[in-house]
Structure formats: structure tokens, C-alpha cells
Amino acid sequence: MVRMATRRIERTQESRRLLVAAAAELFAEKGYRQTSFIDIADKAGISRGSIPWHFGNKLGLLEAVVDDQLQAVLTGFAPPDGERPGDPLDQVMGFIRRPVTRLFITLLAEAVEVGSPIREHYARLHAALRQGVRARIPAEALPPGTTPEAFTVLLVGTVMGVHAQWRVAPEAVDLEAVRAAIRALLPASLGQA
Numbered sequence: 001m002v003r004m005a006t007r008r009i010e011r012t013q014e015s016r017r018l019l020v021a022a023a024a025e026l027f028a029e030k031g032y033r034q035t036s037f038i039d040i041a042d043k044a045g046i047s048r049g050s051i052p053w054h055f056g057n058k059l060g061l062l063e064a065v066v067d068d069q070l071q072a073v074l075t076g077f078a079p080p081d082g083e084r085p086g087d088p089l090d091q092v093m094g095f096i097r098r099p100v101t102r103l104f105i106t107l108l109a110e111a112v113e114v115g116s117p118i119r120e121h122y123a124r125l126h127a128a129l130r131q132g133v134r135a136r137i138p139a140e141a142l143p144p145g146t147t148p149e150a151f152t153v154l155l156v157g158t159v160m161g162v163h164a165q166w167r168v169a170p171e172a173v174d175l176e177a178v179r180a181a182i183r184a185l186l187p188a189s190l191g192q193a
Helices: 002-030 036-042 050-055 057-077 088-097 100-112 119-134 148-168 174-186 188-192
Strands: none
Touching: 002 036, 002 050, 002 100, 036 050, 050 057, 050 188, 057 100, 057 119, 088 100, 088 119, 088 174, 100 119, 100 148, 100 174, 119 148, 148 174
């Protein structure tokens, strides 16, 4: 009896994971509004009736996708136990290379609309990015009159703008050259942060 209950829980968790992964890919590819339950269910290989059962509705699924990506961001910035944090620029540039980060470009237009159901989730994602970068920027490494908070917004905003340009025209944006240019503009002591 316990074994059957455990298997049922495992199947439920796996179904949920597959639906979130499929939705993330489709929302990134087609946008939230253009993606249907049928699209998601087909991609996940799961009955479309599972979506409302797991998430309530499409917005609940979108919230799960954004929350999943938020956790990925936070996990990506957390150094393994006993290790120094990695370079914030390298971490942010590595983050934008992940295929699913296209999702953030696709959803941005929807997130900036007044009353958007995903606005709060998107704001939390940006806050997590800023928090992850900010934790690695010592105030003494910055030029006088520059706050770590303002610098973090600038750095994350720059990388997000580069990300958008690269997703739209990857042949026109050399990410390594851009990374090197940003690195050259950063205060030298920040590279050791």
C-alpha cells in the first residue's frame, strides 16, 4: 500500500515536471498567449486534463514555470558549499546562454503591460538576478559615488539588453566579445570579487 502511494506521488511529480518543462519551452518559442493546453500536453506527452489538475489554469502553469526558472537562477548563483562565489559577470553571461532563457525575452512584452498576471513573477526574477549579482560586488570595488545597488541594476540591465539583441540577431552579436568589453569597463578590483 505504501509502495503504491509512493509510486503515485512519483508519477504525479514527474507529470508536473514534464508539464513545466514543456510549457517553458513553448512559452519561450510561441509566447504565453499563443500556447494552448493542447500544445503543452502534446509536447509533455501527458493528458491536457492534467494541466488544470496540477496548476488550476494556464496562469497557474505560467506561475509554476516562472517560479521554476527563478529557482534555477537562485541555484545558479549559489556557490557549492565551501567554495567562493563565482564571477558575477560570468554567471550572468552563462545564464543567458541557457536555451530556456529565451522565455524571459518572450514574456517581457507581456510582463510590462499594466495589470499583467505575470508582472509580479517577472519582477521577482529580476530581483533574484540583482540579488545574485549584488552579493558578489564589494562596495569598495566601485568608483566613488556609485552604489552597489545602482551598479547591479546597470550590469544586469546591460546583460539583459545584450541577451535580447543576441536572441533577435545571434549572427550580429558576439557574446564573447561583449563579455570582454563589459569586463574591460568594469573596475579592475571587481574581477576579483
